[in-house]
Amino acid sequence: MASKGSFKPGLFDLGLNIQKKLSSHYLNIGRKQLTHYAEIEPNYIKPAIRNMLALQFFYIDIGRTRARLMLEELISEHPDELNALADLIYVYKEIGCEKDAEEYKSQLDSHKDNPLCQARSILGQANALTYDWADDHNKTPKFLLKDSWRLFNLEDNHIEQLIKANNLVVEAYKVLNAIPETAHEKKIKAKEKAIEKFEKGIGKLQELNCSKEEISTWKHNLTIARSRLDTWRSRKGDNIDTRSDNCIKALEDHSYVIDSLTSIEKLEKPLKIYLAKSCIFFVQLYTSRKHNISNNHMSESVKKKVQNLTSLESKAIWLCPDDNIVLQRYGRIQSNRQQYLEAIEIYNKSIEMFPDKDINWFFYSSRRTAYYFYSKKLINEKSDKTEINKYLTLAYMDGEVCLQSKCTQYCMFQMAQICFERAMPIRNSAMSFGCKNINFIYEALEILHETLNKRDINKDGKTYAELGKYYLYISKYRKSIESMKTALELNRWNEKYPKCFSHLCNSFMCFYDENKHRNLLSEFRYMLKEAKKRKCDKWVTDALKTMKTDFPEMLSNLIENMIEWDARGCEDIVKEVLQTEFSVRDDMRERFEMRLQEGNNQESDINGPAEIQASENPKSFEYDFFVLHSEKDKEWVNFMLRPQLEEYDDVINFRGCFPSRDFIPGDRLFDSMVNGIINSRKLLIILTPNNDNDNWMKLFKDVCIDSTLQSKSKEKTVIPIHLENCEIPRILNRFGLIDFTQKNDWDRLRMALTVNMDSMLELEQNMSALSCIDPDEDEN
CATH class of the missing domain: 3.40.50.10140 (Toll/interleukin-1 receptor homology (TIR) domain)
Known part of the structure; x- marks a missing residue:
């Protein structure tokens, strides 16, 4: 039994910070979703959902009265609901009703030591922490800094303008310090805290010999927290072993839910849904992560289910043929198997049953993904362009629905990819880039820039890599180079990103072909050296071969540059080029050997392309x-x-x-x-x-x-x-x-x-x- 004061009931102190993070648009979408869940969830979960609804209403401008009434109604039905009591006390204090707050505080104190009430309170908090509250920062430090810089650069620098500009930079600095570098960290910590609370609460229920039904419902929600933690860790790039351990634990929990609920003869409909969801979640989780987990670490119960995945799928569909969540997960399984048309058919069925775009946005998102990957499959198979355009258009339409409802960063990223494919990018030769509908490229660029302004993706190398690729296809080579350099830096030159380096090299080659500036050779030399230093030898070899085929003059000038200014630092690269498969002048070999013996000169005039114009300084400084x-x-x-x-x-x-x-x-x-x-x-x-x-x-x-x-x-x-x-x-x-x-x-x-x-x-x-x-x- 937990002692008094060992935990704090209520949702307002969980660090959700909804008032700082969500616009009314996202709050309304969340309200719709939670209202829907409150109707279909088992009785054990409903108080937790209603608490979150009240929390969201509290932060809507006209929602405080509604929040108070909802909490009072919840407490009248469940007088020992600790989270609701604590939340209502918070609301009363916020609106200045201290007397009412004290009355409910007495009720809270009378139930606070009850171990069952404590367990359910902890589980309700855990459930709240599993939700991903969307970010909605309208003014990022980048925007504030731009506004400040415009004021600093005005010709008539009056003191009011300078003060305003300085204020904007101070605000940007405060935002940068107040908000973590990435929201990934906050979401990972929230999921870790949720798992910790779930395990603690479930442990208390088991000590109190509560029913299998109640324990199973919370076990299922624990698996959701584990899956979401796994997702955010994956986006951050955490060690694969850490994620595989968490995946095995989730499979164990699903197995417990399946076995426990199957043993009950007559299940109520909400519990049937939970059984079906655990069956289908088990299949999806294992099929999507089976290459990263070891069967040796699984229990016998999990191994048996792994051998009968098809029967689990059939059981889920038989139990709940019309449940949205079951259909959505079943569609995901089919997509993972690259059965895209079957997945699309499943999503169509769900959307026909439940067309509300806010509540059912995840289906529109899943169908968009299936449309997109099926169109990519048709592109790889060189199918009819009309058919390709048909599915890209359908993907674009679903993408617009997602952007207008719950606009996640993944939605934005994939919408940019769809726009890029709709632009019909072409490569007439190895070094000739272009597109047939440039407007879609500009739309993709706009979406990606908007994505980068969101704080929790600002350090995502994939987005910068995609940005650099799009700039390459519209011949903005300098912008492409800087985007690709940033992508490589953020990805820590991960060996899984050879295309990123390839696009960087292509941009350098195309840019050099335009202006023949030697500073580009020095900059390119630096990037090749970085690749060598990070053991990406194949990337360098491929770049040199491309130059040999398409830009032999550039290759010759690049080697001249290396020999002249950094023969020792580029020794491995020069030796590779001087091999017989590359045709170079004989005198280069002699000069290279001489430079190695003499030592390297210090380069005196490199610093990037001369055509980049510096800004005019608004002050007296040069x-x-x-x-x-x-x-x-x-x-x-x-x-x-x-x-x-x-x-x-x-x-x-x-x-x-x-x-x-x-x-x-x-x-x-x-x-x-x-x-x-x-x-x-x-x-x-x-x-x-x-x-x-x-x-x-x-x-x-x-x-x-x-x-x-x-x-x-x-x-x-x-x-x-x-x-x-x-x-x-x-x-x-x-x-x-x-x-x-x-x-x-x-x-x-x-x-x-x-x-x-x-x-x-x-x-x-x-x-x-x-x-x-x-x-x-x-x-x-």
Whole structure:
């Protein structure tokens, strides 16, 4: 028996944060779905569903009275429902009725020590945590930063505009700190907490010898929590072993539900539905994950069911031939078997029975997926184009339904894929890209950009990879290159993404074919070296073969570039090209051997395509930032940091001072360094272990920091970027650094370049300083 105070009843303290995360649109859809479930669920589950309904009503503008009445009605039917009592106390306190709140608190205290009430309260909380509350951030940090940058770039920089711009950046910084980097983490934690509560609550029910029916219904909901946890872990890219263990546990729980409910002679309809759902869920779960789980870890009961999957399918359909959930899962099983037409027929039956797009949106989503993959199958089989277009059109129509109802990020991602296929992309030759209906490509790009603005997918490499592919087909090669580079970075150069690297190489080749700029060769060289460093040798070989076939001149120039500027770093690549299957000039071999013996020159003028125009600085500074880095970190600065800041998008384009590009050959290095610092608003210092062995870095680090600290400008500051694990110099402890050791936090860096982002205190001081500036003095 749990002691008093060992748990806290109620749903308002679970961390759902509905009021911050959901628009009224999503709340209304959720209300419809929960109302439907409350009608069909067993009696054991209904109080939990009604509690969630009241919670949603509470956060609708005119829903507080409705929420109060629903909770009062629930308590009149179930006087010992602890979650409802705690929720009602919360509501009364929020509307200022302390006396009523105290009355229900007394009722809560009288039932709080009852172990059965505790168990059901814990299970109700677990059930709430399994739901995925959709995100609806209208103002992401990216949008706020863009608005701020527009104000900073206005010609007439009045003090009101500068204050407003600074306010926007402060708000963006607060949003970035308040909301986790990704909602995946929050959803994973919610599902883990749900599983923990389910196990605790079910354990209490078993100790109290409750009925098989009640235990089975909660066991089934536990399996749903496990499946959703597995889904979110999969999206995050967690270790496959962790997910397989969770999958086996879910199969064990389904097996328990099937055996327990089958042994009961007369089942009520809601429990028949639960039995059917566990049968069909068991089949779907095993067929979709069987390649990732080991039969050796299964119990004998699960193994027997695995050997008779067909009988479980038949049993589910026989028990509930018209149940939506059973039909939906059965359709998914058929889709997994690539029986797309059979799956579509099942989805059609369900939608005919239940056409409401909000409640039944999952069927529209599933049917859209079946239409899309069937059209892809027809494309691979080179079937009739009319038939292909027919199914793509049907997929597009269902996709629009999903976007208008419960618009999930997967819905948006697949809708973009459908638009891309409807554009009829073509490759006339190995390096000739295009499409027959460009408007669909633009629609796909618009959808993907909207998807990326959602916080919990902003770090998804697949979306950036898709974006880069679409830009390639409309000849936006620079945008394609940057998108593909971001995708590879986010996917950590995973070997499962060879097409991403292939598209990146194609974009480089097509871009070089347009302008023949040698800086592209240097940037391409860096990406090939990165692939080699990450053991993606086949990717590099395929890229070189493509160049040999379609761009032999580019291949020759690329090898010239490698030999001239980085023979030692590109030794493996050059040797591969100098093999007999690649036709190169004989003198290259001799020069390559000489360069290896001499050592490498330092490249002096690389930093990306010259045609990229820097933005005009709204202030008196020539540059937005100056970059101080070790010579060994030059390639990361030139080919990763520079494009992310100077080529971010069409609105925010910082202009940086890079020694390898902006220093004039022949000038004294010390003078160039000092002038660069003076003419830059911010100083970026790249911190890696290479700094300790770089004498110039040691010298200029202190000079740069002293110069910045002595500046009278409030905008001048130092921004340390911790790129690799190393000792942080003591002089930099006074500045808030940006940690790139785990992930490249470009959003925070861009905001730091806009104003002084060392700390919220300094932000407030900056704003106070701006408020005190005399407008006439500012204009002068």
